[in-house]
Amino acid sequence: MPTPSDRKYTESHEWIKMDGAVATLGVTQFAVDQLTDITYVQMKAAGTKVAKGAVVGEVESVKATSDIYSPVAGEIAEVNAALADNPGLINTDPYGAGWLIRIKGADLSSASGLMDAAAYEKAQGH
């Protein structure tokens, strides 16, 4: 799957997409390939204040449990409720229906170490 160019990427394989002051956070195809079948998702609840670089939840797969980090500060506005019954959405559509949380009051300019799609792909050796 091509890496979408409408968003930014972290070294820990999250993606973040800005829509005004609301950021949507998810994990990349590379992360999904490493995790394989995802079995469970536990994100912090809406209303939780997050600091830049903070753990905002965890994703479990048949292989491992991984922390999810937010590259921006803000407040969790929404958690993807569809993942509770169908965590496999992350496997089938990591850049779309498999999003994890939305963060309001996020300021992407305050984030550091974010990559664009080309730089992220290069970092994965593509």
Place this chain on the structure above:
Amino acid sequence: MPLLRTPLYQFHVDAGGQMVDFAGWEMPILYKGRGVHDEHVQVRASGGLFDVSHMGRVEVRGRHARRFLERLCTRKIHDMQAGQCRYSLVCNESGGVRDDIIVYRMEEDVFLLVVNAANREKLLGHFDAVKADMSLTITDRTLDTAMVALQGPKVIDLVGRFSKEIPSLKRYRFAVKNLLIAKLTVSRTGYTGEDGVEVILPAGFVTAAMKLLMKDFDPQNPNSTVKPAGLGARDTLRLEAGMPLYGHELGEETSALSCGVDFAISMDKDQGEQGEAFVGMAALKKTAAEGGPGRRLVGMKIEGKRTARQGMRVLSGEKPVGVVTSACLSPTLGYPIAMGLVDAGLTAPGTGLRIDTGRDSVLEASVVPLPFYKAAK
């Protein structure tokens, strides 16, 4: 050291295998576009093909072969007939588990042992020590043979198209069949909880055999009875079937009497005319006389959807009482399951236990009988 490749390496790559280092072998953990869950379900519903060529195959031949195996194995050998295989443990002097193996009796004085890949080198050294001055030869046949497991409810019918004899074999029996120029050892055995066969064949014959069978194994064809399945599915299948795995439930430091495989430990092996004590027997007799091992293997059903992991602590209330040895979200049952070694007084079904994830959360669990899953007859 470079990784070893089985004769099916190219088959895996062509089928989309995600190759990983497993005990020094380059093996498919899963197949891209399918994954552990799909491969697991395929085996339970129809059939799966597993490459198990990485497992060690060691031939023991000679006048003292049987006596050697009596000393080596926790299970009786003398009452095995040619054409029979038997699951056994190999213990150390303290009664811990060196490995679990399958013994094939090929002829009166010829046996084939199938051992775990990670333990092959260690066992070959142990075999030499047990052999001492007995009259027999030990030959590692791992690299000049291959081994595949065909597992699932539709496998026996498929195999029946090639041989009338194989479907009539009882569990843990095998037949040696000639196919073209090759000799195939076909046993009604497996490690998934499903019916099926395991086939040992010459390494050089694998490519021809796979071509012959490819139309039945085509992973691209949705109607294939049998599709390749990787080590990931092999692990979740054996876990549902309550089968222990070396490095998880079994280990050098864990008493053989802890592992839920008492059926494979014959404590009266030293009795009778053909009697012979096995390595570790004295230690196990002492453990039994002292009231049994401190910990025993249990199955656990976990509340919620979170998966436990090997090494997580098992608690009773707040008190540590054991450790998780294997766990997964059971694809067949839909809830998380685990096996663990816990204090011997906490093994009754229904006993409430807790699992500390080490991530600031605790999972509620209860003891359930093993196996978690049993195939319909």
